[in-house]
Amino acid sequence: MNDKRTSDKHDTTRITFVGAGNMARSLINGLIRSGHDPAGICASDPSPEQRKLIEALGVTTYAANVPAVAGADVIVAAVKPQVLRAVLTSLTNRDETQLLISVAAGVPIGSLEAWTSAGQPIVRCMPNTPALLGVGVTALYANTNVTADQHATAHHILEAAGKVLWVSDEADLDVVTAVSGSGPAYFFYLMEAMVEEAVELGLERETALFLTLETAYGAACMARNGDPSPATLRGNVTSPGGTTERALSILDSENVSGSVRLAVAGAARRAQELAEEFGD
Numbered sequence: 463m464n465d466k467r468t469s470d471k472h473d474t475t476r477i478t479f480v481g482a483g484n485m486a487r488s489l490i491n492g493l494i495r496s497g498h499d500p501a502g503i504c505a506s507d508p509s510p511e512q513r514k515l516i517e518a519l520g521v522t523t524y525a526a527n528v529p530a531v532a533g534a535d536v537i538v539a540a541v542k543p544q545v546l547r548a549v550l551t552s553l554t555n556r557d558e559t560q561l562l563i564s565v566a567a568g569v570p571i572g573s574l575e576a577w578t579s580a581g582q583p584i585v586r587c588m589p590n591t592p593a594l595l596g597v598g599v600t601a602l603y604a605n606t607n608v609t610a611d612q613h614a615t616a617h618h619i620l621e622a623a624g625k626v627l628w629v630s631d632e633a634d635l636d637v638v639t640a641v642s643g644s645g646p647a648y649f650f651y652l653m654e655a656m657v658e659e660a661v662e663l664g665l666e667r668e669t670a671l672f673l674t675l676e677t678a679y680g681a682a683c684m685a686r687n688g689d690p691s692p693a694t695l696r697g698n699v700t701s702p703g704g705t706t707e708r709a710l711s712i713l714d715s716e717n718v719s720g721s722v723r724l725a726v727a728g729a730a731r732r733a734q735e736l737a738e739e740f741g742d
């Protein structure tokens with residue numbers, strides 16, 4: 463979490479969120495938690511319910527996008543990919559000094575450039591769902607118009623949702639989508655299977671779920687230290703002739719590793735297709 467980050471000059475940047483749904487709300491929450499002045503943030507959304515949730519954080523809201531982006535240093539486009547084109551092309555008062563950050567999954571930077579002004583500094587992001595709790599991971603890609611200061615500002619804003627990393631090749635975002643974007647679902651899938659079999663073998667569902675979740679959390683904490691690697695950690699808990707060895711030999715004989723790799727490759731291909739569909 464980012465609670466301990468010290469205030470810096472980015473905390474006074476004027477940021478407008480266009481689209482005030484789940485992603486915008488978690489970013490705004492994180493920014494305020496890390497010291498950003500709520501008076502420097504505003505948001506626009508046609509939904510009165512969404513606006514009310516944002517206003518509860520001390521942030522000014524608008525029903526219309528055009529007045530909301532006036533005077534902003536940064537515009538964060540946090541609408542669904544399907545409406546992004548209409549939203550960006552309708553921002554007639556936008557200017558090319560404003561940094562545009564898009565969190566919309568799959569919309570390529572070339573399309574964002576086509577829907578804005580020549581020279582617009584743009585950062586395209588790929589966050590993931592744990593961002594909603596401030597424990598996400600977001601990959602960012604900047605076009606060549608983004609200045610060093612704007613780069614730091616985008617980093618600061620997305621850090622409100624968890625860890626941040628930059629990629630220098632936009633195509634890498636398709637792989638990022640397949641790993642961290644869709645990744646939470648792969649772990650949920652494994653959890654579901656573990657719970658179902660534990661119930662089948664006699665545990666109460668609540669107990670099975672508790673054990674599975676705490677184990678996933680504990681394994682992630684161990685692996686997150688980075689040393690030793692997941693492969694070594696797995697070796698360390700696999701005694702010859704033991705229960706883990708039996709389980710892993712069944713996973714190997716079913717080629718589960720190969721299936722996971724196929725799944726990640728399939729997701730990356732789908733990300734590429736979606737970029738073509740959402741783009742121009």
Ligand SMILES: NC(=O)c1ccc[n+]([C@@H]2O[C@H](COP(=O)([O-])OP(=O)(O)OC[C@H]3O[C@@H](n4cnc5c(N)ncnc54)[C@H](OP(=O)(O)O)[C@@H]3O)[C@@H](O)[C@H]2O)c1
Binds near residue numbers: 484508545565
């Ligand atoms: N949630 C995640 O975990 C996640 C992860 C990665 C990427 N993203 C990306 O983040 C973006 C937002 O996702 P989300 O989960 O926050 O979606 P969301 O909760 O549906 O929020 C989008 C908001 O935009 C509003 N909206 C619709 N049309 C608008 C317009 N013309 N102008 C301004 N606002 C408008 C929607 O209002 P209505 O509900 O009234 O339509 C809604 O409140 C998406 O592009 C998604 O790809 C999300």
